[in-house]
Amino acid sequence: MEKFEVIVVGAGLAGLAAAWKLAEKGVEVLVLERGDYPGAKNVTGGRLYVNPVRDLFPDLWSAAPLERYIVHEGATLMARDRSVAIDYSGDELKAEPHQSYSVLRGKFDRWLAEQVEAKGAMLLTKVRVDDVIMENGKVAGVLAGGDELKADVVIACDGVLSLVSEKAGLRKPGLPKDYAVGIKEVITLDAGVINDRFRLEGNEGAAHLFVGDVTKGCFGGGFLYTNKDSISLGLVAGIHEYAGIGPSTDVPGLLEAFKKRPEISSLIRGGSTAEYAAHVIPEGGFRAISPLYGNGILVAGDAAGFAVNIGFTVRGMEYALASGYYAGETVLKSKEKGDFSAAALSLYQRLLEESFVLQDMKNFQEAPGVLSNERLFKHYPELAGNLLKDIYAVPAGPKGRLYPTLRKALTLGEMWAQFKDMREVMKI
Amino acid sequence: MTDAALLKVKLGLDVFKPGKEPHIRIKPDCGRDDRLRQVIPVCPAGLYSENEKGEVILTVDGCLECGTCRIFCGPDVLEWQYPEGGTGVQYRFG
Incomplete structure (x- = not known):
């Protein structure tokens, strides 16, 4: 049996951020990832807003493998036979530091994990966590691949379903109305063609959201982000709205129909699909946040339900990075006191309440309704x-x-x- | 309605590593559960279908591990876990 100071479950943005913060202070931290490499199981739309997390990870951004900085923000009301679009651009979007970037997680998470390992964190890939070890009402470690791995504290960053927090008794399975499913194709296209089609220069990028016929009038919408030499095209659909919607519509078919829309088909013409991905997204907002801490356990990122959809902006990754960071900070304080009880770890909630994470979630708590x-x-x-x-x-x-x-x-x-x-x- | 063959082609673009055992199973006697029937059109990989006996069946190959069926059907109906480490879909772009 092995014992570590901290075990992080999941090498996504929350887990890597937590490990970063801890490894930087010399804490012995083990990150467990079930994919072949960090990012192998992760999906974004997607776009990362850097401003809220820039100062938390000061040296990170200059070398980060981000795709394009977004200078065109678009929104289209898509009716059955016509559509109305707005396109916002401005000097402020072109000025440095850029506020948001398109991103591909396969590339970004892998790179971030290398930075975290360089700080001294240990990363084990291809390891699925099967259970948590409970001792005297406290999470004392995890069971993974038949091995008992013990730790003073476990940080559950295992994504939207968070089976780890379920097994720890922190939460019950989520309700369908609090979730949506996102599906996406990455369509490769020459960088020059992307620039011409979207009126971009150099490494500028475009983001566009679509609402209406793309989801047949149900909750959700389409999205398009330009990457360096590909386009991320997909849609988000409320899970409970499509269940039993009828034989004529299904979720994969929505994306096929979306791609055939004239507004879209001309933008992706000549491109070839390189990957098809899907992932559930937390949509329940503040009301649906899961318990954030317990004895010997913290929960961060999608696992906690940190995501905000206010129609024009759809955000999750900054909350993952920041909540991981504050989970790490909480563990540092707990370590000083040698106390990993729920009472000591409740500092996490306070740090999040003082940060943009829970303030945003609270400010926009009416949005899901x-x-x-x-x-x-x-x-x-x-x-x-x-x-x-x-x-x-x-x-x-x-x-x-x-x-x-x-x-x-x-x-x-x-x-x-x-x-x-x-x-x-x-x-x- | 999506074209099943087209969806297969799309799933064929993804990298999958085979595992030893199916990571999702319909629990015994749950094949007629309404939740399973309702999740058929929602699964992004189109892996759920109804057989001639009116039971919902699942082909787990091509699972994108998105979690939709776990959220919608819950653990009462499905034995649901992630594929063992180092197997299942491996997103290159994500």
Whole structure:
């Protein structure tokens, strides 16, 4: 039987961040990863917002294998037969330091793990954690590949399902309404072609979200991110909304239909799909956060449910990095006192409450409820498309006055419904 | 509705390392559970289907380990664990 000071389960962003913080201070930390290499089991949309975590990992960013810095932010209301897009760009997005980057986890996590190992953390790959070892009501280690591995404290960074925190008795299996599934294709395309198609220079990148017909009017939406020489194209769908939706629609088929949309097909033309990936995403927000600590255990990243979706921005990876960092800091304090009880580890919650992690989760706690309004996904994309159709149409004969034309769509009933929706949206 | 053959081709692009045992199993006598029937259209790899007896069956090859069925069906219906270390999907891009 081996004994370590700290065992981290999962070499994703939360686990690697925790190991980084601990190894930097000379703590003996073992990171267990079930994939062939860190990142092998991880999926992002995806884009990483660097600002919130820049100072937590000061030396990290200059050499990080990030893909492109995002200078075009797009959103499209996608109706069945038309679409309305906005495109935001500005000097602030082009100025350094850049606020967000597209990223591929296979590359990024592997690189981050090398940095963490260089600081002295031990990484074991191809190891699945099967159970936790409980002693006197305290997590005392893990069972992995038939071996008992003991530790003063276990940090569960094992992703959205967090079977480790379930086995430790911290949480029960999640409810479908609190989760969505994301599916994605990575489509390789020449860097120059990407630059021309998305109006980019050098290493600039574009991000675009799509709402409406892409999920057949259900919660969720499509996304597109440009990488260096590929495009990440996919969609997110609420799990409980598609269950039993009917024989005509299934989740893999949504992506096929999305790729065939004229708005998309011209952007990916000539590209070839290199990988197809899927992963569950926490969508329950603040209310659905799992217990964050127990005797001898901390929970970080997706495992804790740290993710925020406010429609225009969809974030998770910064919360993983930061929560891992604060888990590491908590363990350092606990080590000083030689106390790894839940009471001592509750410092973790306080550190998160003082940071952007729980402040964001609290600030946007109404977002999941607001975004469960089907009208946002079904009605408004069609309405916007129809309004624009009427505004732009030039008939053979005389064109009707604009205001009466628009009023035909914007009836009093519609305006009242919009007022009510707006009152909800204002909670975000 | 997705084209099953097309989905197979897409899954064929991914790197999978075979394991010894299936990591997800439908629990005995659960094949007619409503939750399983409902998860058929949600599985991103299209691995759940209904047989001629009206029972839901699972082919675990090509599993992307996304967790959708674990979230939707829960441990009452599925014996669900991740594949053993060093097996299953190995994302190169992710």
